[in-house]
Amino acid sequence: MRAVSQDSFGDPTVLHAVEVPVPALLPSEVLVRVHATGVNPVDAMVRSGAFAMLGQPPFVLGWDVSGVVEETVPGVTRFEVGDEVYGMPFFPRAGNAYAEYVAVPSRQLARKPAAIDHDHAAALPLAGLTAWQALVDAAGVSEGDKILIHAGGGGVGHLAVQIAKARGAHVVATASAAKHDFVLGLGADEVIDYRAVDITEAIKGMDVVLDTVGGAVGRQSIEVLRPGGLLLTIVDRMDRELRAATIDAGRRFAGITVEPDYVGLEALAALVDAGKLRPYVEHAIPLDDAAKAHELIESGRTQGKIVLTL
Amino acid sequence: MRAVSQDSFGDPTVLHAVEVPVPALLPSEVLVRVHATGVNPVDAMVRSGAFAMLGQPPFVLGWDVSGVVEETVPGVTRFEVGDEVYGMPFFPRAGNAYAEYVAVPSRQLARKPAAIDHDHAAALPLAGLTAWQALVDAAGVSEGDKILIHAGGGGVGHLAVQIAKARGAHVVATASAAKHDFVLGLGADEVIDYRAVDITEAIKGMDVVLDTVGGAVGRQSIEVLRPGGLLLTIVDRMDRELRAATIDAGRRFAGITVEPDYVGLEALAALVDAGKLRPYVEHAIPLDDAAKAHELIESGRTQGKIVLTL
Numbered sequence: 001m002r003a004v005s006q007d008s009f010g011d012p013t014v015l016h017a018v019e020v021p022v023p024a025l026l027p028s029e030v031l032v033r034v035h036a037t038g039v040n041p042v043d044a045m046v047r048s049g050a051f052a053m054l055g056q057p058p059f060v061l062g063w064d065v066s067g068v069v070e071e072t073v074p075g076v077t078r079f080e081v082g083d084e085v086y087g088m089p090f091f092p093r094a095g096n097a098y099a100e101y102v103a104v105p106s107r108q109l110a111r112k113p114a115a116i117d118h119d120h121a122a123a124l125p126l127a128g129l130t131a132w133q134a135l136v137d138a139a140g141v142s143e144g145d146k147i148l149i150h151a152g153g154g155g156v157g158h159l160a161v162q163i164a165k166a167r168g169a170h171v172v173a174t175a176s177a178a179k180h181d182f183v184l185g186l187g188a189d190e191v192i193d194y195r196a197v198d199i200t201e202a203i204k205g206m207d208v209v210l211d212t213v214g215g216a217v218g219r220q221s222i223e224v225l226r227p228g229g230l231l232l233t234i235v236d237r238m239d240r241e242l243r244a245a246t247i248d249a250g251r252r253f254a255g256i257t258v259e260p261d262y263v264g265l266e267a268l269a270a271l272v273d274a275g276k277l278r279p280y281v282e283h284a285i286p287l288d289d290a291a292k293a294h295e296l297i298e299s300g301r302t303q304g305k306i307v308l309t310l
Numbered sequence: 311m312r313a314v315s316q317d318s319f320g321d322p323t324v325l326h327a328v329e330v331p332v333p334a335l336l337p338s339e340v341l342v343r344v345h346a347t348g349v350n351p352v353d354a355m356v357r358s359g360a361f362a363m364l365g366q367p368p369f370v371l372g373w374d375v376s377g378v379v380e381e382t383v384p385g386v387t388r389f390e391v392g393d394e395v396y397g398m399p400f401f402p403r404a405g406n407a408y409a410e411y412v413a414v415p416s417r418q419l420a421r422k423p424a425a426i427d428h429d430h431a432a433a434l435p436l437a438g439l440t441a442w443q444a445l446v447d448a449a450g451v452s453e454g455d456k457i458l459i460h461a462g463g464g465g466v467g468h469l470a471v472q473i474a475k476a477r478g479a480h481v482v483a484t485a486s487a488a489k490h491d492f493v494l495g496l497g498a499d500e501v502i503d504y505r506a507v508d509i510t511e512a513i514k515g516m517d518v519v520l521d522t523v524g525g526a527v528g529r530q531s532i533e534v535l536r537p538g539g540l541l542l543t544i545v546d547r548m549d550r551e552l553r554a555a556t557i558d559a560g561r562r563f564a565g566i567t568v569e570p571d572y573v574g575l576e577a578l579a580a581l582v583d584a585g586k587l588r589p590y591v592e593h594a595i596p597l598d599d600a601a602k603a604h605e606l607i608e609s610g611r612t613q614g615k616i617v618l619t620l
Contacts, residue, residue, distance in 0.1 A: 026363070026402045026403070027363070027402040027567040028401075028402060028567045028568070028569040053336070053337070073567070074547040074548050074553075074565040074567075075547040075565045075566055075567025076567065077443075077447065077448040077564050077565075077566065078447070091338075092336045092337040092338060093336070105569060105570075106569060107569045107570065107571050133387075137387065137388070138387040237384040237385040238384050243384075254387050255384040255385045255387075256385055256387065257337040257338045257383070257384075257385025257386065258338070259338040259415060259416060259417045260415075260417065261417055263573055
């Protein structure tokens with residue numbers, strides 16, 4: 001089968017098409033024919049060597065998958081051949097989803113939301129689970145909570161805005177001016193141009209802040225939280241100084257790492273099918289042009305998500 | 311740290327104590343100080359080479375763990391240092407739980423049931439999830455269902471009897487005469503000595519049969535099911551002839567392979583804490599005597615479970 005691999009760390013041009021065997025299934029696994037696979041910022045960090053999560057190349061990136069069950073091993077009861085499924089296999093180990101077929105443990109998959117196609121479903125697992133596990137599992141966001149979502153137009157941010165709204169929260173989002181209409185269209189109650197406004201002046205008393213940007217944004221976020229409020233960060237989770245500063249200021253801190261989770265996938269699919277969540281795909285690019293997708297994601301200017309199609 | 315490893319396939323004497331580094335944590339993982347680790351029939355099959363699921367030795371067996379969180383990586387929010395947890399890491403890959411410490415993805419753990427100690431909690435994950443995923447996830451056993459559980463005194467069977475009763479089913483179990491009191495004590499409505507009675511004569515009209523024995527028992531089970539009834543097997547899931555014979559007879563067939571599942575672990579813990587489920591530990595043996603535990607499990611005469619203690 002066709003896959004996109006890399007033999008060394010480096011810029012996007014290290015990504016190239018290869019022919020490899022169709023993966024063999026272990027007990028509990030399902031073989032998925034990949035229709036689309038999502039591209040995430042973490043993919044670029046692993047590709048470049050900035051985050052050597054998978055050890056040395058060669059390896060095949062790709063943690064987001066939407067496709068059709070091609071084969072199951074005896075012992076799997078959750079799916080049958082022909083079912084449309086989506087999921088996030090094996091994170092933080094090699095996902096291997098930049099490929100025609102991928103092997104996935106059955107409880108790392110859920111049924112694809114019926115209301116969206118594979119391209120859109122492939123945009124959902126890693127970013128959507130990140131948002132879900134932060135807002136719902138860690139923060140327990142509910143009716144009336146005031147929440148600030150940084151980069152509300154980004155891959156995780158645009159899903160977080162919709163999930164927080166679906167939970168009944170009052171959502172403030174930051175975004176560059178060019179993305180304001182997009183973010184308001186997602187349901188955000190207020191959008192703030194972080195380039196034009198000092199957010200520590202403009203925003204006060206938040207119950208929860210979701211930082212998807214990192215760096216100075218984390219420090220600023222402490223000030224916009226109410227006492228006892230919760231800073232969630234998907235970027236600076238290793239930053240002990242930020243953690244200490246948050247706690248010293250009487251706020252709470254939680255770093256977030258996404259994890260495979262069929263319950264979260266099912267919850268996200270239910271929101272999609274209820275019309276409350278829709279992943280936005282800015283670019284759908286053929287798998288063989290994975291390098292181009294990585295250039296785009298590294299530009300930092302993406303609105304919503306990038307997927308690779310097969 | 312101390313662990314029990316093996317350098318070749320073979321009889322129980324290949325298991326020996328080794329000193330190995332404490333595992334490094336990847337994102338999403340928790341380091342658990344192991345208080346007890348369960349021994350399952352699959353452990354013996356992998357050790358001997360009968361089921362080369364982990365490739366060639368050396369490897370460290372052990373999928374059942376109960377212990378205390380020693381460390382978490384930033385990004386984990388489900389647990390804190392000091393929490394008592396239990397789970398089934400990485401199945402069907404190497405679990406590495408025959409050791410002082412084990413690294414486990416946070417969503418492959420749940421809080422240890424408060425009502426039982428570590429020795430008992432370590433007896434629950436693999437066998438309990440097998441029973442739960444078969445009876446609840448695959449069969450949807452509910453109030454009034456008539457279910458036959460083969461080897462109702464065994465590692466999976468004794469948990470399956472209690473789970474089925476907790477779901478409101480009418481439970482018939484098979485067991486050798488010596489285990490009848492034990493199985494009745496678990497709540498079974500009827501116990502049948504499969505050595506003295508032809509079960510195809512004695513039992514009719516079952517909605518569900520759980521086969522934990524395999525071989526001739528699977529064939530006999532077809533006859534005791536009502537038309538449309540479901541044969542669950544955790545042993546002969548690869549047996550295409552059994553599957554075909556079951557379907558030809560107008561019954562349904564589902565092979566079961568257990569899979570990590572925090573939702574299942576939480577459900578099992580809730581049943582334990584509600585007083586409806588209690589794992590029975592026949593032998594608690596020091597980790598260094600793992601070979602003895604394997605001899606016992608291979609005898610096929612175990613009642614309930616065997617655990618290794620640290």
